[in-house]
Amino acid sequence: MASRWPVDNEGHQPDDDEQGRHHRCHSRTRAHVTEDGEQAALLEPPRHNVSVPEILLGVTGGIAAYKACELTRLFVKAGHEVTPILTPEAEQFVTTKTFEALARRKMPRELYPHLVEADLLVVAPLSANTLAKLAHGLADNVLTQTALAFGGRIVVAPAMNSRMWTNPATQANVELLSERGVELVGPEPGELAEGEHGLGRMSEPETIFVRCEELLATAQELRGKQVLVSAGGTREPLDSVRFLGNRSSGRMGVALAAEARRRGADVILLASNLAVSPPAGVEVVETATAADVAREALALRDVDVVLMAAAVADYRPAESVAGKRPKDREAWALRLEPTTDVLAELAGRRRNGQILVGFAAEHGEAGLERARAKLAAKGVDLVVFNDISRADVGFDAQDNEVVLVSAQEERRVEKTSKTRVASAILDEVARLLDRR
Numbered sequence: 420m421a422s423r424w425p426v427d428n429e430g431h432q433p434d435d436d437e438q439g440r441h442h443r444c445h446s447r448t449r450a451h452v453t454e455d456g457e458q459a460a461l462l463e464p465p466r467h468n469v470s471v472p473e474i475l476l477g478v479t480g481g482i483a484a485y486k487a488c489e490l491t492r493l494f495v496k497a498g499h500e501v502t503p504i505l506t507p508e509a510e511q512f513v514t515t516k517t518f519e520a521l522a523r524r525k526m527p528r529e530l531y532p533h534l535v536e537a538d539l540l541v542v543a544p545l546s547a548n549t550l551a552k553l554a555h556g557l558a559d560n561v562l563t564q565t566a567l568a569f570g571g572r573i574v575v576a577p578a579m580n581s582r583m584w585t586n587p588a589t590q591a592n593v594e595l596l597s598e599r600g601v602e603l604v605g606p607e608p609g610e611l612a613e614g615e616h617g618l619g620r621m622s623e624p625e626t627i628f629v630r631c632e633e634l635l636a637t638a639q640e641l642r643g644k645q646v647l648v649s650a651g652g653t654r655e656p657l658d659s660v661r662f663l664g665n666r667s668s669g670r671m672g673v674a675l676a677a678e679a680r681r682r683g684a685d686v687i688l689l690a691s692n693l694a695v696s697p698p699a700g701v702e703v704v705e706t707a708t709a710a711d712v713a714r715e716a717l718a719l720r721d722v723d724v725v726l727m728a729a730a731v732a733d734y735r736p737a738e739s740v741a742g743k744r745p746k747d748r749e750a751w752a753l754r755l756e757p758t759t760d761v762l763a764e765l766a767g768r769r770r771n772g773q774i775l776v777g778f779a780a781e782h783g784e785a786g787l788e789r790a791r792a793k794l795a796a797k798g799v800d801l802v803v804f805n806d807i808s809r810a811d812v813g814f815d816a817q818d819n820e821v822v823l824v825s826a827q828e829e830r831r832v833e834k835t836s837k838t839r840v841a842s843a844i845l846d847e848v849a850r851l852l853d854r855r
């Protein structure tokens with residue numbers, strides 16, 4: 420029966436410790452392919468106790484596959500361990516031997532458990548076909564199986580004909596991947612393989628490499644930190660079936676929770692009626708109403724970082740009717756009462772070193788002024804200002820454009836995916852933690 424583990428060039432199988440490691444220290448002898456294709460022991464001595472990032476490099480079938488050779492070379496030159504995983508279609512365009520020689524690693528022919536422990540999975544180029552498979556969870560080759568089992572960061576660099584890229588099916592798949600935190604680099608406009616011009620060209624290997632390096636640098640940034648994130652919109656009951664709510668989908672908060680998790684934090688997500696699925700690997704506490712958010716957030720007030728991204732009701736009905744209020748000809752007058760200001764309460768009881776981040780969903784430039792005022796009034800470290808007068812960003816949209824307002828500076832994050840915005844917010848949080 421075939422072994423579940425790759426046998427290295429000395430015929431030994433990785434031990435339990437290697438299987439279970441997280442951020443590995445490599446001391447293995449690495450395999451190396453000679454010019455005539457034979458495996459041979461690498462002449463350089465094995466490295467001991469050096470933490471080396473592990474990168475899985477997926478390559479799919481397209482003309483740009485040859486560019487992945489250069490990407491492999493850049494990763495190896497930077498001192499990373501690269502495991503190439505070519506789809507059977509990619510092997511029609513480039514040879515496995517080239518990648519094995521550049522990476523000095525054998526290509527796995529089945530899904531080995533240690534693969535999913537790597538620090539980063541990069542798929543470059545990503546074909547329309549594999550993009551669709553990743554979006555829908557297909558697992559019909561080693562690359563798609565690895566991607567499905569992989570819990571870490573995934574970076575993809577799509578490359579395809581511009582009509583394939585702009586097709587609504589591809590765009591819907593891109594949205595799905597983006598929503599789940601898969602990082603897209605490109606595609607870019609330019610000359611395509613068929614001699615046409617358009618959007619669909621793979622980003623240059625150097626661009627992909629630089630983004631991967633940035634992501635690797637933050638991989639363990641929040642390790643050992645507890646991060647509390649609130650996401651979604653609360654619903655304040657009027658009776659047993661009706662409520663006062665808002666349009667928040669929870670995408671921004673979910674993106675923050677996922678990004679904090681990817682940076683190594685222990686994440687607790689207060690989920691208020693989410694329209695999207697919470698990310699894997701975080702603890703989820705359902706908080707349907709403003710009172711639920713207040714109770715849970717205050718109970719967890721000792722965490723290192725609090726990101727209050729949920730749209731929590733400022734007012735709730737003073738009385739809620741038991742059962743369903745029957746329809747009649749009378750007007751239904753509501754009296755609303757203020758809810759607990761959770762952020763201000765947390766700020767009032769904060770412990771040393773804790774970072775508090777609030778969100779301000781306001782209209783237009785005047786709203787930015789109110790966000791600045793909120794920073795001082797609530798005593799928080801950072802306010803993320805969201806202009807909700809625009810339909811293309813913010814509430815219930817895929818993208819966001821924000822201004823990060825802190826006492827020291829203001830930083831504008833131009834319109835981009837909520838995953839990228841979450842990354843910018845956590846970069847700022849990391850800076851604030853460093854200053855503590």
Ligand SMILES: Cc1cc2nc3c(=O)[nH]c(=O)nc-3n(C[C@H](O)[C@H](O)[C@H](O)COP(=O)(O)O)c2cc1C
Pocket residue numbers: 478479480481482483506507508509545546547548549550578579580583612
């Ligand atoms: C010459 C040639 C070039 C191709 N280039 C691309 C491409 O750039 N992007 C793409 O999505 N598909 C391209 N295709 C189609 C893919 O190879 C095809 O969809 C294949 O099934 C992809 O398999 P994979 O995703 O498993 O690697 C090309 C096909 C041929 C024959």
